[in-house]
Amino acid sequence: VSKRTISVAVAAISAGIAGLTLVATGMSAVQSPSAVKPVKITVTMSDFKFKFSKPTAPKGVPIVFTVINKGPSPHDWDLDGTKGTPVVDVGKTTVLKVTIKKAGSYRYVCTVPRHAQFGMSGNLTVK
Numbered sequence: 136v137s138k139r140t141i142s143v144a145v146a147a148i149s150a151g152i153a154g155l156t157l158v159a160t161g162m163s164a165v166q167s168p169s170a171v172k173p174v175k176i177t178v179t180m181s182d183f184k185f186k187f188s189k190p191t192a193p194k195g196v197p198i199v200f201t202v203i204n205k206g207p208s209p210h211d212w213d214l215d216g217t218k219g220t221p222v223v224d225v226g227k228t229t230v231l232k233v234t235i236k237k238a239g240s241y242r243y244v245c246t247v248p249r250h251a252q253f254g255m256s257g258n259l260t261v262k
């Protein structure tokens with residue numbers, strides 16, 4: 136290994152650290168408690184529907200979805216094919232934290248086979 140190769144590697148590592156610092160600073164600004172207060176929404180699952188404690192969700196704000204399974208079958212809640220809960224057993228609760236940046240209509244389903252066609256699907260309005 137030549138001296139030149141080592142100095143290039145050191146430069147790359149320094150650049151990486153500088154990048155990380157920048158990201159961390161940005162994140163702490165976003166998560167400042169006075170600036171952003173999470174919104175809580177309860178999602179109640181049963182055979183075969185979803186019920187929401189709020190009709191719409193806010194954009195750009197952390198949302199804490201408390202997902203409760205009150206049905207006699209296991210269910211999950213998949214939002215837009217990108218976020219979702221694991222399958223929630225009967226009587227159990229799980230929490231999904233998301234921040235949705237763009238307003239719009241986001242499709243959600245229960246991914247257990249046939250549950251969406253039985254009625255476990257809909258659209259979440261974010262604005």
Ligand SMILES: [Cu+2]
Pocket residue numbers: 209210211245246247250255
């Ligand atoms: Cu289901």
